[in-house]
Amino acid sequence: MLKSLRRAGPPLLMLLPSLILVGVFVYGLIGVNFSTSVTDNHTAAQATGQEPSSVVWFSNYLDLLGTEAFQHSLLNLVLFTVTFLVGTMLMGFGWAWLLDRPIRGEGFFRSIYLFPMAVSFVASGVVWRWLLNSNQGESASGLNRLFQMIGLDFLQNNWWNNVTFGILAIAIPAIWQLSGYVMALFLAGFRGIPEELREAARMDGASEWKLYRHVLFPQLSPIALSALIIIGHMSLKSFDLIMSISKPANYQTKVPAVDMFVFKSSFDYANAAAVGAILLIIVAVVIVPYLVHSNRSEKR
Amino acid sequence: MRLNRRTSATVAGAALVGLALTACGGGGDDGGGGTDETGGGDASEVEVFTWWAAGSEKAGLDALVGVFEEQHPDTEFVNGAVAGGAGSAAKDLLQTRLQAQDPPDTFQAHAGAELQDYIDAAQIEDVSDLYDEFGLTDAFPADLVDRLSTEDGAIYSIPSNIHRANVVWANPTVLEDNGVDPEATYDDLDAWMADLDKLQDAGVTPLSVATTWTQVHLLETVLLADLGAEAYSGLWDGSTDWEGSEVTAALEDFEQLMGYTNSDRDGLDWPEATQMVIDGQAAFNVMGDWAVAAFEEQDKKPGDDYTYFPVPGSDGTFDFLADSFTLPVGAPHPGGAKAWLETVGSAEGQEAFNKAKGSIPARTDVDMSTFGEYQQSAAEAFGSDTIVSSLAHGAAAPVATLNAISDATSKFTTGASDLAAYQSELAAAAQG
Numbered sequence: 001m002l003k004s005l006r007r008a009g010p011p012l013l014m015l016l017p018s019l020i021l022v023g024v025f026v027y028g029l030i031g032v033n034f035s036t037s038v039t040d041n042h043t044a045a046q047a048t049g050q051e052p053s054s055v056v057w058f059s060n061y062l063d064l065l066g067t068e069a070f071q072h073s074l075l076n077l078v079l080f081t082v083t084f085l086v087g088t089m090l091m092g093f094g095w096a097w098l099l100d101r102p103i104r105g106e107g108f109f110r111s112i113y114l115f116p117m118a119v120s121f122v123a124s125g126v127v128w129r130w131l132l133n134s135n136q137g138e139s140a141s142g143l144n145r146l147f148q149m150i151g152l153d154f155l156q157n158n159w160w161n162n163v164t165f166g167i168l169a170i171a172i173p174a175i176w177q178l179s180g181y182v183m184a185l186f187l188a189g190f191r192g193i194p195e196e197l198r199e200a201a202r203m204d205g206a207s208e209w210k211l212y213r214h215v216l217f218p219q220l221s222p223i224a225l226s227a228l229i230i231i232g233h234m235s236l237k238s239f240d241l242i243m244s245i246s247k248p249a250n251y252q253t254k255v256p257a258v259d260m261f262v263f264k265s266s267f268d269y270a271n272a273a274a275v276g277a278i279l280l281i282i283v284a285v286v287i288v289p290y291l292v293h294s295n296r297s298e299k300r
Numbered sequence: 301m302r303l304n305r306r307t308s309a310t311v312a313g314a315a316l317v318g319l320a321l322t323a324c325g326g327g328g329d330d331g332g333g334g335t336d337e338t339g340g341g342d343a344s345e346v347e348v349f350t351w352w353a354a355g356s357e358k359a360g361l362d363a364l365v366g367v368f369e370e371q372h373p374d375t376e377f378v379n380g381a382v383a384g385g386a387g388s389a390a391k392d393l394l395q396t397r398l399q400a401q402d403p404p405d406t407f408q409a410h411a412g413a414e415l416q417d418y419i420d421a422a423q424i425e426d427v428s429d430l431y432d433e434f435g436l437t438d439a440f441p442a443d444l445v446d447r448l449s450t451e452d453g454a455i456y457s458i459p460s461n462i463h464r465a466n467v468v469w470a471n472p473t474v475l476e477d478n479g480v481d482p483e484a485t486y487d488d489l490d491a492w493m494a495d496l497d498k499l500q501d502a503g504v505t506p507l508s509v510a511t512t513w514t515q516v517h518l519l520e521t522v523l524l525a526d527l528g529a530e531a532y533s534g535l536w537d538g539s540t541d542w543e544g545s546e547v548t549a550a551l552e553d554f555e556q557l558m559g560y561t562n563s564d565r566d567g568l569d570w571p572e573a574t575q576m577v578i579d580g581q582a583a584f585n586v587m588g589d590w591a592v593a594a595f596e597e598q599d600k601k602p603g604d605d606y607t608y609f610p611v612p613g614s615d616g617t618f619d620f621l622a623d624s625f626t627l628p629v630g631a632p633h634p635g636g637a638k639a640w641l642e643t644v645g646s647a648e649g650q651e652a653f654n655k656a657k658g659s660i661p662a663r664t665d666v667d668m669s670t671f672g673e674y675q676q677s678a679a680e681a682f683g684s685d686t687i688v689s690s691l692a693h694g695a696a697a698p699v700a701t702l703n704a705i706s707d708a709t710s711k712f713t714t715g716a717s718d719l720a721a722y723q724s725e726l727a728a729a730a731q732g
Contacts, residue, residue, distance in 0.1 A: 043417070043420060043421075043700075044417035044418065044420055044421040044423075045417075045420035045421050045422075047399065047421065048398075048399065048421040048422065048423065050420060050421055050422045051420070069707065069711075072716075129567050132567075133564050133567060134563055134564045134566070134567065135562070135563055135564040136563070138503075139505070139562070139564075139581065158563065160567075161563070161564075161566055161567075161714065163714050163715055163716045245567075246566065246567070247511045247512060247566070249511070249512035249513065249703075249706040249707060249709075249710050250511065250512060250566050250710050250714070251707065251710040251711040251714050251716055252566070252710075252714050252716075262703055262707075264395075265388070265391070265392075265395075265699065265703065266699050266700035266703045267395075267417050267421075267699065267700065268700060
């Protein structure tokens with residue numbers, strides 16, 4: 001008993017500060033958030049206890065999910081995430097594939113592709129807001145002007161001001177910023193595959209396509225999964241990029257994170273907490289299976 | 301090995317102690333010793349919380365502080381200005397501080413209904429007895445005092461400056477070049493829209509507008525122009541029916557006006573929209589009278605380079621918004637806060653502040669002769685016109701209502717809802 005305490009004690013003491021911090025500031029606050037989200041705390045007076053608030057369980061969630069506005073936000077989030085994921089995966093894989101062949105200046109290109117990630121979303125958002133200006137014709141600027149100059153006038157469009165698909169335009173800067181990161185992941189994956197495997201496959205007469213299909217892709221799949229999870233959860237939490245290109249009140253670019261901000265600024269803490277909880281659940285749906293999966297494969 | 305373990309335990313222990321200390325330190329530090337004489341009206345200092353951190357707003361604050369230090373030399377001024385996001389960063393921080401019962405001594409807020417949330421939460425005090433004490437009830441126009449009072453006659457803030465929202469700014473050169481008389485006066489929106497049609501046919505942007513809040517700003521002036529002052533004010537106390545046919549007609553005008561605007565509006569903020577008029581890319585812009593600073597900064601002359609007039613149909617009404625200062629419940633230095641409020645309401649304070657900021661005083665007894673040309677005309681209108689409260693700037697409706705109206709407006713102007721849906725969404729928003 002004493003001996004086991006002695007053995008477990010010091011490591012436990014070492015871990016305790018971070019356990020307490022994480023316990024209070026992450027899980028404790030998640031708990032507070034959930035408990036706020038099941039009340040009818042919709043006004044400043046209730047938040048300060050001037051007026052009573054009562055527990056209404058899940059009616060905030062049901063009300064939110066029932067409104068057209070929130071459904072629009074969720075749809076925007078899905079469209080944004082799918083575009084962001086497909087875009088970064090394709091671009092990232094493509095660049096990694098190109099750079100994997102021994103070419104000159106690989107280090108240079110690697111840095112070039114990775115650099116956009118060093119720019120903050122807010123800073124790049126300001127520039128992209130100008131690039132994605134929705135004016136067409138004579139008063140066009142940004143990308144629309146560029147299209148005119150190179151004779152591709154038909155490509156002009158109103159970018160993020162389209163009611164249904166405007167959110168896809170905001171995925172463009174997001175893809176631009178994160179593709180380099182996915183490339184770095186894939187490149188590491190390619191480098192992790194021993195040359196012998198390729199040689200062996202070639203010796204056995206595998207075509208280049210078969211080599212990729214049956215030897216390289218299976219080796220890369222854990223990398224692809226990690227990239228999907230990382231980009232996916234970043235996309236679900238996207239807020240700063242959208243806020244710096246668009247504005248919180250703009251209907252065409254609403255996502256749940258923006259709704260949460262607007263609710264909070266209206267002193268509607270219960271709905272803000274409910275949106276936060278919904279976001280957390282969506283992220284958990286994406287991440288938890290991955291954690292379970294990787295936990296299992298580690299044990300194996 | 302043994303030594304290592306012991307060291308690690310010691311380190312962990314030390315870290316824990318450190319944590320506990322920081323936790324204590326965090327709770328104890330609020331306002332530096334002001335708790336000693338909270339009840340006695342401590343006037344040793346005053347922390348003034350604003351979002352006036354740059355430009356003409358900062359110049360105004362500095363001028364006001366100059367007067368304050370003359371009037372109250374014993375009270376130390378502590379600048380609690382928070383920069384960023386046109387006040388949204390400051391409001392965020394203020395929300396947190398009030399919630400944690402760590403209020404500043406006084407904070408800036410839009411006068412009127414925007415204060416309702418703070419009132420409901422019992423976070424600010426009724427200052428109507430200060431109005432009597434400082435003689436403000438007579439110095440302000442009676443209309444304004446009415447707009448500032450809640451239903452039971454309480455007033456929760458003292459305005460430092462007044463702005464007018466229902467102003468059209470025009471570029472006379474653009475008008476003349478496209479066959480519109482720059483001297484023309486318009487009796488109502490229909491007359492104005494006839495000229496806007498001409499401009500549109502001529503290929504210029506007739507009316508520039510920016511992101512959602514400026515569209516709400518335009519909407520409120522259209523409602524005011526079509527409904528008239530009384531019915532417009534009735535929108536906010538429930539006596540005008542949002543679902544009525546007059547509102548429908550006003551929304552139709554709004555829809556038509558939005559058709560004259562620039563297509564990149566949602567990506568712009570007001571300075572860019574006003575700049576379009578300054579640069580001659582657009583003929584008209586409806587914006588509050590802070591826009592006059594943008595013209596003056598670029599050395600434009602009123603009359604030659606730009607003209608201004610009340611939104612057609614709203615002549616004789618003054619759509620007001622105001623910055624104001626409050627007395628938070630539990631302010632650490634209430635005496636300092638009262639001293640600050642006295643300066644804010646005083647003729648000297650209002651003159652110094654508004655001359656630097658470019659707005660007009662809420663008092664009608666300030667000598668306007670040294671103010672700019674626009675400000676003189678605005679002050680005259682303020683003294684004689686019917687005063688109504690601005691929606692887009694927090695005077696007419698609480699934040700939640702304004703947010704709901706903004707959402708509905710954005711949905712409508714991006715084309716995601718039709719007029720009937722828009723009207724019922726507005727009605728629902730106004731009901732809260």
